[in-house]
Amino acid sequence: MLPTSPLFAFIKMSDSGKNARDPWFAVRRELSPKRATVLTVVSFTLPLLIWSAVSYLPFLWHPDIQLQLSANRKDVSTVYVAGDRLSKGFFPEFQEAVRVQNAELNTQLASEDPLAGASESTVRRANKKVLRHLAPLLIQNGWISDDQSTDDEAIYHAWGELASGERSLKRPSLSDENIEIVEANWKAMSAVSPNYDSDNFVSVPLLSLVPQGKASNPDYLPAPDKVLTSGIKIFSIPAESDRPSMLQRVGHSLQIVFGGFLLAALIGVPIGVVCGTYPFFSRLVEPFTDFFRYMPAPTFSTLLVAIFLANDAPKIALVFVGTFFQLVLVVANTTRRLDMPLLEAAQTLGASQHQLLSKVVVPGIMPSLYDDLRILLGWAWTWLVIAELVGVKSGLTEFIETQGRFRNFDLVFPVIILIGLIGFFTDQILSLIKGVIFPYTEDGAKAASHPIMKAVLFLPRLVRRLLGGKTTPDAA
Amino acid sequence: MIPPADTIDYHTQSPEVSKRFAELKQRPVVLSVDDLTKIFPSRNGDVTALKSVDFEVYRREFMCVIGPSGCGKSTLIRILAGLETETAGAVLLDGNPVAGPGPDRGMVFQSYTLFPWLTVKQNVMFGPKMAGHKEAGVEADARQWIELVGLSQFENSYPHQLSGGMKQRVAIARALANRPRILLMDEPFGALDAQTRAQMQSYLLQIWKNLDITILFITHDLDEAIYLSDRILVLKANPGEVDEIIEVPVPRPRSLDQFIEPEFIATKHRINQLIHPESERGQDTLPFPRMTKQGDDVE
Known part of the structure; x- marks a missing residue:
């Protein structure tokens, strides 16, 4: 029954001796509280573990190469910069193309016309690009800071240190062929000037660095640590005049969800209760409601914008349309499920028709109604994203949309997870306080x-x- | 050991018992059921649940209604409570026709019908509050009723914290709090285990004895019917008709020891005869082939 791997050893220990009588798998048999807790924890850690494994174990999946070092190629307009992802199939081709280009350059340098007819200024401009190609590696190694990627003086200095072997890059390191290229290029550069001088920069063509990269997952699956750090980052960005802070976005989204939901509940619950109590209203209201709920709420978005104009009104209206019709039917059903004998008993105790509704039906359905509303609040959440795309995009969705378009999925993930967490914890809290209310x-x-x-x-x-x-x- | 039915006649009443019945019939009639008929229309033709049911219940009488399943016992009591309407005939309470449910007829159901959101005390206060009585008086009154059924220490408990027997005791207190003229009980102890049931029967007799209350009690348990009632109304099935109204010859006060008295057994025998007539005998043996070896017998 139990795997004897060390991972599960602690579970075995805690229930030792009971396993024979208390199987983990038995049809509809309740688990002990301890086991239930363990499984709850596992249910959350397992997906996290899978995500981490896929992210951090290079031999799992990793279909792409993420560039640590890129290069320009002559006559190719597609530019890859460090950080870009290439497929594993294309990367060697890309490297080879640069090597061939370097070999051709070496023959050209050995020839009588090293510039191959180009002007010195053109060559100098191309050389400056080669100089900066090293920058991403230097930044990752901490030699220069993030905003020094165009600080030619610092980069120039680093080239010198690398060529002389004074310092070497560790993480990520420079491949041997690139060290040779650095040495060859530095020879040409230092011959002109020991320090960076924009006006007196080497005008003999420099060799291109051969692209370097490491196996990586596609950008749509960022690693957990990246998501966490990006999450912290986006939440610490303060609001600006045209851009709300993340907390303000959360607040705005909550307003839409709860606005639409509360409005639906406020109008829908009384209608549902009345339908569930009086067959007259049930026949009058429910058939049409049943039909209406099959019309998807998003199809009304343009109509809602036409009616409610811009801002939040059409968004709240969309959540309302998406929730209201379901709510009426669910509440009517719950009301009908109230034990008939309770109503009969109340009548024999002298309750009038009006008292039956107010003193028996309403208090009688409260606990079920509470559960219904909890489930319907979940429904309301599902309409949030569509609602926020209606009219002027807003809230969390606007952020997801914008960042998703730039493929900044490490910024998108924290927001998606946050929405999940808000929904989950709201539900847990509501479920917990149910016992206090009832x-x-x-x-x-x-x-x-x-x-x-x-x-x-x-x-x-x-x-x-x-x-x-x-x-x-x-x-x- | 049941003595042969003809040795003792259930009609034979001791002088005290006949005196009791003579006195009983002198009392005013509380409930009068007049030629009551109930027909349920259905697609496959009408079903007559009750046909010309006719009987009277006297003040402070304890009457049981018994009959085979499907004889319309429940339909009868639901009509008396006003939860169903009769097709023909009339129900008179103290001479006035009954229309719809009302607090003058208390009802205790077989299923538990306490309001789960109210405490024991609030449940008992429900009826008087519906009638618009003042809260303070109602509460003191409710406490007395709860004390009467012996649940004072549970007055602030919710129904889900009570056992089945306790729930039915609260249901009785709740019905009595309305001071009904008659208490209608529809197999109220049917869902209880044998021991609790016996205890409840004893409680009910004590309550009945000490209050000005008339009880109409539906059951399918012969012992229960004889143990509790003055008279037993036996119904016939298909359609539900009054078969016989039996005056129980067992003297009061009743006790469990009387279960083996000849009068008790003779009455039980008679009801058995009525409910399971001669023509139906033999239907309770299964056409079951022997599946054990010869000689491997248990009886």
Whole structure:
């Protein structure tokens, strides 16, 4: 039943001896709380582990080469810069092309016309590009800072240090053939000037550095650490006049979701309850609602913009349209599921028609209604992205859209995950406080014994005890 | 050991018992069911659930209704409660025709019908509050009813914290809090285990004895019917008709020891005869072939 790998050894230890009687796999058999907790943790760590494995183990997938060092090629207009990804198939071809180009240049330099008819200034301009090609490697090694990628003086100095063997690049390092190229180029450069001089720069053509890269995943799957650091980065960017901060975007998105949802609930719940209570209203309202809910909310987006104009109104309206019709039907059904004998008992106790609705139906369906609304809030969240694309793009979606277009997926992922987390935790909290709102349900008894709830409820309980209220003993 | 039916007649009443019945019939009639008929229309023709049911219940009488399944016991009590409407005939409570459910007829259902969102006390207060009585008076009153069914220490508990028997006791208190003229009970102990059931029967007799309350009680348990009632209304199935109204010859106060008294057994025998007539006998043997070896017998 249990793998004997060391990974699971701790689980085995904790339940030692019980395994024979308590199988992990048994149809509809409840797991022990300890096992349930372990599996909950695993359910979150497993996807994270898979993501990490695919990201950090170079032999898993990694179909691309990410350039650490790039090169210009003559007569080729497509430019790859460091950081770009090439397919594993094309990369050797790219390297080879540069090597051939260097070989041709060597023959040209040995010939009588080293410039091959080009003017000195043209050659000098091309040479300056070659000089800067080393910059990304220097930045990654920490020799120069991020904003020094065009600081020719510093780069020039680094070329010298590398050629003389004074210092060497470690991470990532320079390939042997590139060290040779650096030495050859430095020879030509230092012959003109030991320090960088824009006006007195080498005018003999320099060899191109051969592209270097490492195996990588496509840009649409950034590594976890990259997502985390990018996430922290985007959340620490303060707001500017034309660009809201990430927190403001979150707030705006929440406004849309909850605006649409609360509006739908405010109007939909009473209609649903009335439909579930009186067959008259059920027949009058539900058939059309049932038809309407099959029309996808996004198809109304242009219409909603025409009616509600710009800003948030059409967005909230879209969430409303997407949630309202479902809500009416779900609430009507929940209302109908109320135990008929409860209504009959109330009638024999003298409840009038009006009292049946207000004193039995409404309080009777509350716990189920609460669950329904929790599920429908999830529905509302699914409409968020489409709603924020309606009219003027806004909120988190606008950020995802823009960054996704630039293929900055490391910025997109944190936002997607954040939306998931907000939804997940909202639901968890709502589920936890259900027991507090409805202490008479089975969930209520469970929730009250939850450690978090115990902490939350400690004060009110203490107050109640001090006031002398009786605690309710449980029946055997 | 059941003695042959003809040795003791269930009609034979001791002098005290006949005196009781004579007194009982002197009391005013609380509930009068007049030629009651109920027909359920259906696509495959109408189904007559009740046909010309006619009987009277006297003040402070305990009457049980018994009959084979499908005899319309539940339909009858639902019509009395006002939850169904009769096709023909009339139901009179204290001489006034009944229309729709009302607090003058308390009802205890077989399924648990306590309001789960209300505490025991709030459940008992429900009826009087619906009638618009003042909160303070209602609460004190409810406490008394809860005490009567012995659940004072649970008055602030929610129904889900109570056992089945406790729930039915609260249901009884809740029905009584409305001071009904008659208490209608539809197999109220049907879902309880045997021990709890016996306890509940004893509680119910004590409550009945001490209150001005008339009880109409539906059951399919012969012992329960004889143990509890003054008279037993036996219904016939298809269509539901009154077969016989039996005056139970077992003297009061009742006790579990009486279960083996000849009157008790004779009455039980009679009801059995009515519910499972001679013509149906033999239907309870299965055409089952022997699947064990010869000689490997258990009886």
